[in-house]
Amino acid sequence: MAGQWIELKADDGHGFDAWLAEPAGTPRGAVVVIQEIFGVNHHIRGLTEAFAAEGYLSIAPAVYDRVERKVELGYAEADVARGRDIRGKVDWDGCMKDVAAATAHVGKAGKVGITGFCYGGGVAWVAAARVSGIAAASCYYGGPWNEFKDERAHCPVLLHFGTKDQMIPLSLAEEIPANNPGTIAHVYEAEHGFVCDQRLKNFDATATTLARRRTMGLFAACLDRF
Template sequence: MGQTIGLKASDGFLLGGYRADPQGKPKGGLVVIQEIFGVNHHIRNVCDRFAALGYAAVAPAMFDRAKADVDLGYDKAGIDEGVKLRAAIKLEDSLKDVQASIDAAKSAGKVGVVGYCWGGSLAFLAAARLSGLACAVGYYGGMIAAHKDEKPKVPTILHFGEQDNGIPMSDVETIKAARPELKIYTYAAGHGFSCDERGSFDAASHEQALKVTLAFFKENLEN
């Protein structure tokens, strides 16, 4: 269903990515932003699943500015490598790559962004800083609390795990206080609860969050 693609950022940087298109006319476009593990098997699967639901899904290779073709597993070595690569890339450059992906997805109609972990934070920041989006969804973004004073320009929802060891509920409350206009959902689960290739996967929380997310996309991308 999907294929490897190339993207060009505003500064001329060329990065890779993965795109999955639906059969027939798309309901809209989605930019799917990776965790700290690259455009790996899971993220490609996420794109394929969204395409099966009718959306054209584009996942930019967000690590390409530091290292090309990153595809990491969810073990300690993968985590350590992902943390190192993320630290090597400037935030403003990451957002340039997200913008390139938004532009690439526009051919499918209205564009939403959905991100997980690092990508959840980037989805929130994309909603506040970038152009061409109709909505944004962030899953367990650890940087959001530090950027709580930035206001998304488009409808945005956030998902967090109540048992997330990296994002305390005090951070979630801080975000709620600073951004009362956002809908924020919490689940009895830990970090990465929506990734079915991680030990922290929680099927019930994943399904609940996905139901909310798909209803949100239907409202903001299909109308």
């Protein structure tokens, strides 16, 4: 489903952009998609539209807008450096307010799930603990998991790890679920960022397909109104 830019407002008055994709028929529920460090770029917009194609009202909030608007980066070394710099300036409380606003906006479609990738995987994990209205979360190779490993999720959560990931400690695949009975960690023989087909050295089609199947199973179980 083709998406479009809309503007949302958080409860502190901050206005920000979001990419919204609507399903063809009555929504099964809703999904909030959280970006990598590269902004709501073509890859993230495509993932958002893919969830809409599965029947979910889907939205990707531009959580970088509190620091810099219209951020859309590629995957070269310079883009990585710039993305990390912007990420380091994003306030977590403000980020959660933006996620909450996006969740409320699509909540008209029913129960809301959240998913995120890289930095967004960490955001999705924190949101599963702090943002009301989220019924399930599927979090991919989250950048700040170690920092927030002691958060307590209030909904079922899937965590996706890659055994070849040099940035995310694999030990968290055991540590986080140990503190969260409703959280399940899956480990794949894959690199960091394995879902992104624009990062050819990292992309793994087998891991992506399996993780996607698990994510859709979680959302079907926790979100579907039918």
